[in-house]
Amino acid sequence: MATAESHLLIGIDFGTTFSGVAWAWSERPDEIFVITNWKSNLSKNSDTSKVPTTILYKNGLCTWGYDISLEEEPIQWFKLLLVDEADLQDDICACEQVQQARKVLRRHNKSEIDVVADYLRMLWKHSTEEIKKARGKAGVEGLPCRVVITIPAIWKPNAQERMREAAKRAGILSSPFREADLQLVYEPEAGALSVLADFQERPDIKPGDVFVVCDAGGGTVDIITYKVMGTDPIMLKEIVEGKGRLCGAIFPDKEFENFMKMKVRGKTWQKLSQSSIKSMVNNEWEHGIKRNYDGSDRIFTVSLPTGWTSGRLFHPLDDRKNDISAAQLSITGQRIRAIFGKSISGIRGLVNQQIEEVRKKEKKYPKAILLVGGFGACGYIQSALAKEHAHEGIEVMHPPGGKAWSAICRGAVIKAMTNSGIDTNLNVLISSRISRFNYGHLFMHPFRPGIDRQDDRIFDQVRGIAMATNQMIWYLKKGDDILDTKPVHFNWALTKDEPLSDNSFKLPLMHCESIDAPKRWSKEVKPLCDLVIRLQTPFEKLPMISGKDGKVHREINFEIEMTSTGTSLDFRVFMNGVQVGKSNVLVQYE
Known part of the structure; x- marks a missing residue:
């Protein structure tokens, strides 16, 4: 896409x-600008920088986000379905939300890519309508657009390609702009x-x-470490490979819900209305305890919905503890720490691993840990990391106000600016990254006995x-x-006896x-993609060689240029020093 205009x-x-x-506008x-206007059935959510990643299929209609009725049970956590089950933790594969998502998709005959595409389509339509309100219809539909979508640092190439395919099916590359292109970027980057x-x-x-960047989100917590190489503009080098773990906000959310279930008699929880449960969790946990708890022994109170304290819903044992009043439930700091336990343990492990690698490579501690993401705004995470690393002189920093929650989508816009070559005061450049995989292909060499x-x-x-094959x-x-700015080059040669179908050949990477x-x-070596190359030279005009079998063969010599831009690999093919047109090079992912 041309970016000069x-x-x-x-x-x-x-x-x-x-x-x-x-x-942003170039x-x-x-x-x-961050989209903050959403249709909502819950209080405190109509003017916020995020919308739930939830979707509901019912009566032939598709509803999403805050617009889903509180009485409904939408599909949740479906982003995780883009990842192979073998790459997910056992407890995630077995959890209620993931199992329910798979069950609903089977019932509606939809694939994992389908549901992500359906959600992205509605998110995209709403967002572009909001942009039109700000810029006017002509200021949107008449312009080209560069789109950057963020993904977890732990995603493998197959999950990344599913994300690209879902975005295409969602219509992100086709409307409402004159033209659009798409790139992915790791969330911590x-x-x-x-x-x-x-x-x-x-x-x-x-x-x-040196800065350790920790993106604590709802599902994954991703972490990466950069070294400042220059300051005008800021130039960064990745010095510790990005890592990630499924230890995000969904875990304390689930633990809080389990805690409340434990407080309720027998099967009474199932009899409570979904709207009352969701309102309580949203108001008391999501916008209350979860954001304000700082690791202290402070006692929090949960305001219980009308009717919850009547009819002896709660266990007598809990009443004897005196932690339930007429309309409130008291929760100790010790209990809240236990609710956060699994997530905090996972985050500490990721951070400590990065710091140890920095010490090995740089012989010093990082200057600071930068917390971003919605979960990164949690006071307990901030205080726990600050307390643990104070003696090492490492600060724990996070964007003020709501910037932590919107940091990832704003960073994606800055990435789009960098890709467009736009000169801005916000420019932060990544000079080099660390390869997360080995990349290559099969070949054969002369057999070596023994x-x-x-x-x-x-x-x-x-x-x-x-x-030897x-x-x-x-x-x-x-x-590595x-x-x-430095692509990898490799040469390759093929010999063929018969004309090629469509004058094309395939190179599996x-x-x-x-x-x-x-x-x-x-078995550790997995298919990445196939390069399908259509020859511009007719088969009969290719160089001929005489084989030891007495036959004449056609020889194809070519050079592959591979450039990594973080999440993606770009390929160019050269034959006889001349680049093969992009229309004649197709990349097919597994």
């Missing part, structure tokens, strides 16, 4: 529990771009400073020698520094997470 920049934070959208890039953009011109930020496996041995009729060649290794990339194919 005026265009819109839109960042989408598609979260497990809540999603947000921000936007002519005024320093002004980033977007958070870093957002927070550090506010650090521009601060005298205490200098080259060599070294290569006998079952890999084949006889090559063209060369007239024994060859199932060998791996890696062009980019896990842990990846420069945005593989990836592997192992720290030590295997030299031979193994």
Whole structure:
């Protein structure tokens, strides 16, 4: 997409529990606007920077977000369905929300990509309508648009590609703009771009400073560490590979609900109205205890809905504890710490791992831990990390007000600006990243007796020698520094006897997470994508070689250029030094 002309920049934070959208205009890039107007059936939510990632299929209609009636049971946590079950924690796969989501999708004959696309379609339509209200119809539909969607740092290529496919099905690339393109960015990277953009011109930020960025969201908590390489503009280098874990806000949310269930007699919980439960959780937990608890022994009170304290709903044992009054339930700080326990433990583990890696590589501690994401605004997370790392001189910082919750979608807009080459006071550049995988492909080499496996041995009729198949060649290794401006090149040659179908051939590319990339194919090596290349030279005009089998073969020599931009791989193909047109190179993901 041409970016010299005026265009819109839109960042989408598609979260497990809540999603947000921000936007800017290329002519005024320093002004980033966050969508805050949502239809709502709950109080305190009509003017907020996030909307629930929930969807309801009923009577042939599709409803989403805050607009779903409190009496309904919408599909939740469906973002997690884009990830292979083998890559999810056992307790997540077995949890009620994920199981219910799969059950509803089967009933409606919808795939995981379908439900994500349906939600994104409604989020996109609402957001673009809000942008039209701000800029006018002509100021939207007449412009091109660059869209950046955030994803967890732990997502593998197949989940990333499903996200891209869902966005396409949602119509994000087709309306209402004249043209649009799409890129993905890791959530903690977007958070870093957002927070550090506010650090521009601060005298205490200098080259060599190290920041650990922790994006604590609803489902995943992602963490990544950057070193400041320059300050005008801020230039960052990833020095510790981004990691993530499913230990976000959904876990204390579930524990709080379980705690309330425990307080209710027998099967009475199932008899309570869904609207009263959801209102109580929203008002007392989501907008109360969860945001205000700081780790102290302070006692909180939960205001109980009308009718909950009548008819002996609560266990007599609880009444003897005197923690239930006429319309309130008291919860001790100790109990709240237990509710947060699993999440805090997971977050501490991620942070400590990053700090230890920084000490090994940089021989010093990070300057600060930057907390972003909705869960990152939780006072308990802030106080727990500050207390643990105070003796190391590490500050714990977070954006003021509601900026922590909207940091990811605002960072996605800044990423869109960077991709567009826009000069802005918000520019924060990532000079290099760490490769999360090994990338390469299968090949064969001359057979080495006593070294290569006998079952890999084949006889090559063209060369007239024994060859070892199932060998791996890696062009980019896990842990390698990846420069945005430095692509990886590799050469390849094929010999063919018969004309190619559609004058095209396929090159399968593989990836592997192992720290030590295997030299031979193994079960750890997974398909990444196929490069389908259509030759511009007629088959009969390709160079000829005479094989040892006495036949004449056609030889295809080409060079692949692979550039990593963080979440995506871009490919260019060259033959005889001339680039093959993009229309003749198709990337097919598994």
